[in-house]
Amino acid sequence: ETMAPVKVFGPAMSTNVARVLVCLEEVGAEYEVVDIDFKAMEHKSPEHPFGQIPAFQDGDLLLFESRAIARYVLRKYKKNEVDLLREGDLKEAAMVDVWTEVDAHTYNPAISPIVYECLINPLMRGLPTNQTVVDESLEKLKKVLEVYEARLSKHDYLAGDFVSFADLNHFPYTFYFMATPHAALFDSYPHVKAWWERIMARPAVKKLAAQMVPKKP
């Protein structure tokens, strides 16, 4: 049975689009990226009521919310060799879910303001960096990285000794963080740094990273 390519709407440089694309690359799916004029909100419709990117289409199925799209992709293209959700094993699936939630609700809120203030605001919006926000976020991020350091001292990856959706979720914003002046923060957390280097060494991740290189001023 041939599977028609799925479509992802939005530019690869967008962190949430990249979240979906890295999963598609990991599972070896055929896909098409349709860049859209986000400002025109041309994709806002009953099926995409929030007009967000990424949006996703697989035949008649229309999805939004990057983590939901990613989960669908990882289930659809799951093979024995590529099982990034581990939903067949209660314990492994639970650990994938835990660290996916940690990324969404704890890691991301600490790291993303630094990316916005140091990269996105100056480069894409012509806004100055709010150093107070950066400093407060760095303090929060340090506390989070202490926990990650302890976790990654016990396991190679967040959910256990297997790479998973939980690790991949960290890729887009961490990639951009490494392009800010604060990248060296990870040097203080050697197991975290080693984990990050393992992620960046993955072929799927390298392919996305090449499409996401921010333009330097």
Next chain:
Amino acid sequence: MAPAVKVYGWAMSPFVARALLCLEEAGVDYELVPMSREAGDHRQPDFLARNPFGQVPVLEDGDLTIFESRAVARHVLRNHKPELLGSGSPESAAMVDVWLEVEAHQHQTPAGTIVMQCILTPFLGCKRDQAAIDENAAKLTKLFDVYEARLSASRYLAGDSLSLADLSHFPLMRYFMDTEYASLVEERPHVKAWWEELKVRPAAKRVTEFMPPNFGFGKTAEK
């Protein structure tokens, strides 16, 4: 025999209540291990050994320790009531995930801010931040317009069957509906009907017993 499943936390927390709601819906026997926020139980070493981020709830199921309420919810339902995760097909599972993400990323912060500002600030001795309330009420207005359209087209958020996407809204909305901003729901007939149906589910009524309107602060607010 003591239940195999334990939940650690204070049940008036909407996050703890999310976990308890799923256990109740699944009919799973569990023990709630009470903790005191005031006493700082969540910062003690024995709790940090369970959740290094020091947050409630934590669920222990045999030798499995799980934190983050939506991860707890997924585990409980995956194990006991997978239909509430849309397990019947990849498409239905995807729709449950979509609307669960909407709950987490678009509903939680604005509704939570309004609950914090309108209900909790008096107990914490703080003044209401009306600007924050207004900003979040505007966001919720737009969000509930989307919900109204969605619930006019399908019976529940993810489709024609109840799912975690609906249930996940219940705990925070239990408090939100006690604020004057409940009108945002009352004014939208499909959202209102959806809420009214959630509210009377036996599992919802059961967890509401643990969620007093004053968050358990009681008379101390008058100080």
